Amino acid sequence: MTDVNPKTLKAVTYLVPDLPVEIFETFMEYLEETLKMPSYLIYESRWRSPPIDRNLFATGEADIGFMNSTGFLRLLEEEKDSNVELCPVGVVHENPMVGDRAVYFSDVIMRSDNGHEYKEFHDLKGHKFAYSEPNSMSGAYIILDELKNQKTNSSFFADIFQSGGDKKSSHLKSIQMVLKKQVDAAAIDSRVLKYFLLKNPHYEKELTVLTSLGPMPTYPIVFRKNLSAEMKTNIVKALISMPKNPKWASRLRELCISNLMSTTMELYYLEKEIRDNIKGLTLKPAYY
The missing domain is CATH 3.40.190.10 (Periplasmic binding protein-like II)
Structure with a gap:
């Protein structure tokens, strides 16, 4: 079932504390202001992506999320009827080697x-x-x-x-x-x-x-798959426009983010190539 007019925008991030929670708070503050609807952010530090038995996208508790690329690809590959899809916007973090790539x-x-x-x-x-x-x-x-x-x-x-x-x-x-x-x-x-x-x-x-x-590939922004097409379009347009807004561009610079740019699933083929190259190989750690 598709949400035609959701009353709130619910987000979850799995990237804290390695990345500052302020990044994801800023995105949600901006979306709340731009879309003129209340937004909420959950941050989950126990996992890097949703566990199968605690998938907030499957239960409708999250509309948009931030997770690592490996977890995102796992959801697509292992859960054939996946509850997430790529939000085609990539975050470009400041780095002289990155240029304008996500x-x-x-x-x-x-x-x-x-x-x-x-x-x-x-x-x-x-x-x-x-x-x-x-x-x-x-x-x-x-x-x-x-x-x-x-x-x-x-x-x-x-x-x-x-x-x-x-x-x-x-x-x-x-x-x-x-x-x-x-x-x-x-x-x-x-x-x-x-x-x-x-x-x-x-x-x-x-x-x-x-x-x-x-x-x-940068960490993917993901949608709950059955979020309304209108809402997905509005979020994508808003995020792509964020660096062009002087107020929010300043906030992004404070977070060392230089741009938000259009992406496709092709970006994540970079990871698949690396994973295919190391198939069967493992690091053998002594747990610390």
Whole structure:
């Protein structure tokens, strides 16, 4: 059944705390003002995407959402009668390598005082490495892709530590593990690292990016599939116009967002290509 005239706009984000909740609050404040309807935001930090048995889109408790791309593709692939579809708008986060593409990178970080020892990814051979969780595009998949491209596997590292749970990302904990010298290096979502350093500028001199791997597709904005076509169209038009509104463009710049641009499912084929390339490969962590 399609909602013809929903009275409120209900949103959920699965990307907090790695990304600041202020990003998603700002989007919903803007949509509330532009669409002239009350909006609400739930943030769920236990998962990176909806668990099958707690899918707020299936129950009608969420109209729009923000989740990681791996979880979004899982919903489309594993649940043939999926309750979500892509909102064709991508968030462009400030990064000199991004340009005007809705992509991001994985920053392989180390302590700056190890700069004499590590010059390129290959120098991490035999050292301790941390990543967020097994289904993390930026924490695990892209690292496996790089290892395969270098004709090696997870045995390349002396020890591998998983900082988060199997379904819960913890890029922030991975950063702390590097700072505390518990590991030599870690793979961090480039957006997470940027926000971390903005809030903790005193760590800028302590951390160095050894290399950046990617690009990878930005987190998808998704619709509840049976949301009315009129509402979907209105939301897309509003989001695409957001960077052109001086007031809201300023808010976006404060959040290090440079643009909101049109996207299609083709963007997420980037992830499928990487996943196909690493099929059968895993990182073997010692849980931390």
